[in-house]
Amino acid sequence: MSSSDDRESILSRVRGALAPLHERAAMPDYTTELAVMRQMMGSRDALVVFAERLALVNGIALTDPVALVARLRENKWLHGYCDPALWPALAPHFGADFKVETTYDRKRVDDYAFGITRAVGAIAETGTIVLNDATTSRRLGALTPWVHIAVVERAKIFSDLPEAVAGLGQDTNVIWVTGPSKTADVEGILIEGVHGPGVQIALVV
Amino acid sequence: MRFQQIDQFAAELKADTRAAVYDGSKKGHEKRTKLLFDEYADPDRLRRIAGEVKQHVVENLDTYLPQVEAKLKANGVIVHWAATAEAANQAVLGIMRARGATKMVKAKTMVSEETELAHFLEKHGIEALETDLGEFIVQIDGDHPSHIVKPIIHKNRREIATSFEENGLGAYNDDPQTITRRARHFLRHKYLEADVGLTGANFVSAESGRLVLVTNEGNSRFCLAATKCHIAMVGIEKIVPRDYDLALFLNLLARSGTAQELTVYTEFISGPKSPTQPDGPEEMHVIFVDNGRTEVLASDCRDILRCIRCGACLNVCPVYRQASGHAYRSVYPGPVGAVLSPLMMGDKFPQKADLPKASSLCGACHEVCPVNIPIPDLLLRLRNRAKEENVPSPGTPPMGAWALLASQPTAWRASLFGGKIINYLPTKLLPIPALRAWEAKRSLPAWRGGEFRKWLKTRKGRANVSPPAPSRAEAKKAD
Numbered sequence: 001m002s003s004s005d006d007r008e009s010i011l012s013r014v015r016g017a018l019a020p021l022h023e024r025a026a027m028p029d030y031t032t033e034l035a036v037m038r039q040m041m042g043s044r045d046a047l048v049v050f051a052e053r054l055a056l057v058n059g060i061a062l063t064d065p066v067a068l069v070a071r072l073r074e075n076k077w078l079h080g081y082c083d084p085a086l087w088p089a090l091a092p093h094f095g096a097d098f099k100v101e102t103t104y105d106r107k108r109v110d111d112y113a114f115g116i117t118r119a120v121g122a123i124a125e126t127g128t129i130v131l132n133d134a135t136t137s138r139r140l141g142a143l144t145p146w147v148h149i150a151v152v153e154r155a156k157i158f159s160d161l162p163e164a165v166a167g168l169g170q171d172t173n174v175i176w177v178t179g180p181s182k183t184a185d186v187e188g189i190l191i192e193g194v195h196g197p198g199v200q201i202a203l204v205v
Numbered sequence: 206m207r208f209q210q211i212d213q214f215a216a217e218l219k220a221d222t223r224a225a226v227y228d229g230s231k232k233g234h235e236k237r238t239k240l241l242f243d244e245y246a247d248p249d250r251l252r253r254i255a256g257e258v259k260q261h262v263v264e265n266l267d268t269y270l271p272q273v274e275a276k277l278k279a280n281g282v283i284v285h286w287a288a289t290a291e292a293a294n295q296a297v298l299g300i301m302r303a304r305g306a307t308k309m310v311k312a313k314t315m316v317s318e319e320t321e322l323a324h325f326l327e328k329h330g331i332e333a334l335e336t337d338l339g340e341f342i343v344q345i346d347g348d349h350p351s352h353i354v355k356p357i358i359h360k361n362r363r364e365i366a367t368s369f370e371e372n373g374l375g376a377y378n379d380d381p382q383t384i385t386r387r388a389r390h391f392l393r394h395k396y397l398e399a400d401v402g403l404t405g406a407n408f409v410s411a412e413s414g415r416l417v418l419v420t421n422e423g424n425s426r427f428c429l430a431a432t433k434c435h436i437a438m439v440g441i442e443k444i445v446p447r448d449y450d451l452a453l454f455l456n457l458l459a460r461s462g463t464a465q466e467l468t469v470y471t472e473f474i475s476g477p478k479s480p481t482q483p484d485g486p487e488e489m490h491v492i493f494v495d496n497g498r499t500e501v502l503a504s505d506c507r508d509i510l511r512c513i514r515c516g517a518c519l520n521v522c523p524v525y526r527q528a529s530g531h532a533y534r535s536v537y538p539g540p541v542g543a544v545l546s547p548l549m550m551g552d553k554f555p556q557k558a559d560l561p562k563a564s565s566l567c568g569a570c571h572e573v574c575p576v577n578i579p580i581p582d583l584l585l586r587l588r589n590r591a592k593e594e595n596v597p598s599p600g601t602p603p604m605g606a607w608a609l610l611a612s613q614p615t616a617w618r619a620s621l622f623g624g625k626i627i628n629y630l631p632t633k634l635l636p637i638p639a640l641r642a643w644e645a646k647r648s649l650p651a652w653r654g655g656e657f658r659k660w661l662k663t664r665k666g667r668a669n670v671s672p673p674a675p676s677r678a679e680a681k682k683a684d
Contacts, residue, residue, distance in 0.1 A: 003296060007286035010441065010495045015267045017503035024264040028257040032449060035251060035456045037244045037466075057469075104483075106397055106431070126467045133479035139430035140484045143423060144393065161467075162452040168415070172280070172479055173429075176471040181423035184463070185339035185355065186362055186381040188229050194338060194385055195392065196423025196470070 032162035037125050046124040046157040047204060053127030057179030058192060059200040065093040068149065068203055072114060073097065077147050080114035083137035086151055090116065104141045114147035115197075120171075121156035122202060123164045128178040129202055130164065132171035139173075148197040150177070152204050209599065211563040215528035222359050226351070226529040229358040230520040236464030237517060237573070244466075255453055256577030259511035262444050263502065269411050269444045270493070276414035277491055280476040285492040290320035293438060293494045297322060297403070300436055300490055301331055306400035310392075312418070312425035313337040314405025315353055315514055316438040316494050318536045319549075322403075333403075334395050336424035338388050345372045351530030353537060354462045354516035359529050393427070402428030402486065406439045407513065408454055409491075412447040415475045416491070419458060419468040426470050435477070435486035441493050442510040454513060457575035462515035497549030506583045509544045511576040518570035518580060524563050533560060540570035544583045558596040561587035621654030628652050 018024070041049055051061035062068050072078070073095075082090065084102040094100060104112070117137055121130040129150045136142050142150070158164040168174050181196030192198050208216070215223075241248040262269055274284050287293035293316070301309065311323060311333055323344065326333040335344040339356035343349065346368050350356030357365070366379035374387050396402075404425050408417040416437055418425050429435055445454060451473075459465040478485035501510055519525045519539030530538035535546035535557065543564060547557035561584040570580040591598070610616050627635070628651055635641045643649070 003285045003287070003292075006288040006292055006495075009288050010286055010493070010499065011267065011270060013288075013495070013499035014270065014441070014502060017499055017507075018264060018267055021264060025257065025260040027261045027446060028254050030254045030453075032452050034247075034254060035245075035453045040244075057466075109393060109397060128467060128471075133482040133485075136482070138484055139426075139478075139482065143426055143430050160452075161456060162449075165448055165452045165455075168413075168448060168473055172474065172476040173482070173485065174473040175426060176467065176473075178465075178467045178469050178471070181421070181469055183338045183385060183422050185337075185342070185357055186365060186384055187225070188232055188355075189381045191382050191385040194389060194422035194424070195336065195396075195427045 032165075035162055036160045040125045041159050046159060047154055049124040049159075050122055050127060050157050050202075050204075053125060054179070054200075054202060055127070057127050059127055059129075059179045059202065061202045061204060063204050065090060065203065068201065069093045069095070069098075071201075072147070075147075077113035079111060080116065080145060080147075081112045081138070081141045082116040083118055083141070083151075085137065086116055086118060104138045106140055109140070109144050112141070112145040114149060115141040115143075115145035116149040116151065116203075117142040119150040119152045119156075119202070120169075120174075121158060121164070121167065122152045122204075123158045123161065123176065125160045126178055128164070128176045129200070130158075131175040131177060132169070133173040134171050143196050146193065146197060147199040147201065148177075149201045149203055152202050154204050157204075209559050209562060210534070211524075211528055211532045211559065214532035218527075218529055218532075221361060222529055223527065225361055226359055227526045229355060230352075230522075230526050233355075233462075233464055234517070234520040234573070237460055237520070240460050240464050240466070251453065251457060252575055252577045255457055255575055256511055258445065258450055258453070259513070259576050260508065262446060263442060263507055263510045266441060266444070266502065269446070270441060273409055273411045273414060273444055274493075276411065280414045281489070282414070282476055283488070283490045285490060286495075287492055288495045290494075290496045293320045293492055293496065294322055294325040296492050297436055297438070298326065298329055298331070300434070301326070301401060304400060304434060304488075306434070307331055308395075308399040309333045309401045309403055310336050310396050310399040310424075310428045310432065311340075312402070312404040312420060312428050313340050313356070314403070314438055315536060316405055316440050316496070317403065318350060319496055320438075320494070322438070332399075334392070334399070336392050336396070336422075336428065337420070338385060338422060338424075341388055341392065342368065345369075349531065350536075351538065352516060352519055353514050353539075353541075354519075359531065392424075396427045396431040399428075399432050401434045401436060402432040403436045403438065404428060406437050406443055406491075407458065408445050408451060409439060409443050410446075410448050410451060411444050412449075413475055415448065415451075415473045417451060417455070418472040418474065419455070419470065420472075421463070421465075421469045423470055426472060429472070429474070429486060430484045432485075433487055435474075435489045437474075437489070437491045439491055439493055441495055441498050442512075454575075458513055458515055461517040461573065461575040497551055500551045501545065501548045504548055505586055506544055506548055508578050509541065509548070509580075509583055511578055512541050512545070513576055514541075515575055517573040517575065521569040521573050523565065523567065523569070528563070533563070535560070540564065540580045540584075541578075544580060544587065547587060555591070555594065555596040558587070558591035558594075559598065561585075561591070562598070618655070618658075621658075624652045624654045 543560040
């Protein structure tokens with residue numbers, strides 16, 4: 001059978017299955033305020049809440065590039081990739097001990113200890129960074145290095161999930177990243193850095 | 206006496222496995238409750254509304270399916286339909302062959318477990334590698350997942366270390382961090398070599414055609430960053446009406462499944478990569494899979510199609526905790542599986558008609574369900590169906606003798622009186638082995654056969670109530 005035969009057969013079976021129903025369940029009327037965490041935001045500053053929630057999922061929020069560079073140096077994460085659009089502004093903070101490339105070579109995936117890319121926004125109540133195709137210079141550059149640094153504009157922090165969903169926009173690939181990549185598959189023990197970054201940093205500017 | 210298959214399986218389960226499953230499922234459940242009830246004013250209302258939204262979708266699939274298809278096509282996605290598991294696998298194979306592709310990396314998808322896709326592709330000379338750590342371990346072991354969210358809940362680190370060693374992934378080392386790093390290193394090169402990335406979808410918005418994928422490890426993101434073609438296998442019931450509804454479901458899914466506020470990666474994918482983006486699929490296919498779902502839709506248990514595969518009902522189920530997922534002989538174990546698996550069998554329903562009996566109907570699965578599925582009611586309906594279709598049940602104890610006694614008043618009275626012997630019988634001599642085992646750790650209530658009839662005959666008013674029954678031990682002491 002071809003896909004179009006299967007299409008007809010599935011749709012006719014669906015119609016047949018639903019035909020005996022006298023009444024179909026109606027779509028409930030609700031507002032997504034229902035799904036907002038209670039007392040999370042209050043009148044607090046979105047950045048404060050974002051940093052606090054990000055820390056709870058073992059992510060790190062920084063506001064000063066100097067602190068970022070110090071942390072990278074301290075951990076000997078000296079070789080990385082940076083979005084070429086961000087590099088001119090960041091370069092003055094990095095010393096000569098760093099090797100930063102603005103093109104990403106997928107053949108040398110293990111060379112990059114860190115990757116710096118732009119985020120399109122963030123979500124305060126969950127400590128989430130929002131990435132999309134338009135602002136991420138390379139999907140791989142934001143994923144394969146051990147450390148991912150997302151540069152987030154302070155004005156683009158959503159308060160909560162419903163607000164962030166409303167702001168998904170037209171991009172075909174929107175990714176919410178909440179902390180470092182992790183697993184608990186082996187005996188329920190939390191291990192960070194599975195296929196993606198083991199360290200997730202948000203640099204809020 | 207023969208037991209139900211699932212009881213037999215549970216009885217033979219290794220102590221290690223039982224402990225792993227019990228601990229793993231219990232931990233997830235306790236954290237979930239705290240998270241939901243601390244953070245939301247009325248989490249039960251959240252579950253009810255989410256249930257109503259999905260029920261609405263299920264009962265209007267005839268409208269939503271063509272709607273979502275049109276939206277996906279408009280987004281540049283190639284849409285396929287597969288009535289059966291075989292058709293779904295053939296569709297994937299067709300796409301692979303048309304591209305001349307020989308390597309696939311797979312994110313976790315339960316639909317592909319239903320169709321045994323990886324196995325099918327390997328038979329046709331295509332490498333189809335599981336990339337979720339748990340699924341990867343299941344694959345190299347030639348095993349099956351035993352939980353829909355935590356596939357290797359039944360394995361301990363020593364078993365995993367042994368399979369890594371046997372599969373050339375380094376000398377024996379059972380440190381979970383080392384295991385994870387080794388998988389990371391091995392798999393990242395596999396992603397980069399692969400032509401095609403395959404995923405499922407947790408939700409599909411009919412309004413925008415966005416596929417929503419949730420993972421923690423970043424493997425599905427990697428599949429869609431490294432490869433040039435994305436295939437998504439999607440069950441026909443995965444639709445939500447609007448993007449607006451996604452916030453509600455995302456708030457419930459991770460909390461219910463893994464007791465997280467959100468999973469690490471939540472991906473909203475509405476088509477091939479943007480033209481300006483160097484990485485990612487230039488081609489995207491969605492395969493809508495029926496594989497028994499329309500059978501479920503035609504039944505009086507269609508509510509089960511609301512399921513968002515969080516696994517909360519497995520974690521809370523006392524039967525699942527004791528028996529483990531493999532006892533259910535199905536891709537979907539636990540309470541949801543006990544409903545879904547027999548129904549998806551279609552004409553072969555009798556082969557799994559025993560599963561709905563593997564429940565004490567305690568109702569915990571209904572209480573935790575993020576889409577409020579009345580699972581105990583559905584289990585009862587399926588028990589009824591098995592009875593109506595005269596499906597033989599090997600595990601029911603013979604009731605003939607009891608029926609004979611109960612229909613002869615004289616014999617009944619005599620047995621009520623005669624049963625008193627049990628009060629004087631030493632535990633070791635109790636006639637039924639199960640009763641002996643039970644009594645070894647507890648006290649059987651004293652046999653008081655006939656007391657109720659006596660009380661009924663002599664009672665004068667409502668105040669004349671019989672005292673509570675003394676335990677068997679107390680009855681013995683009193684004697």
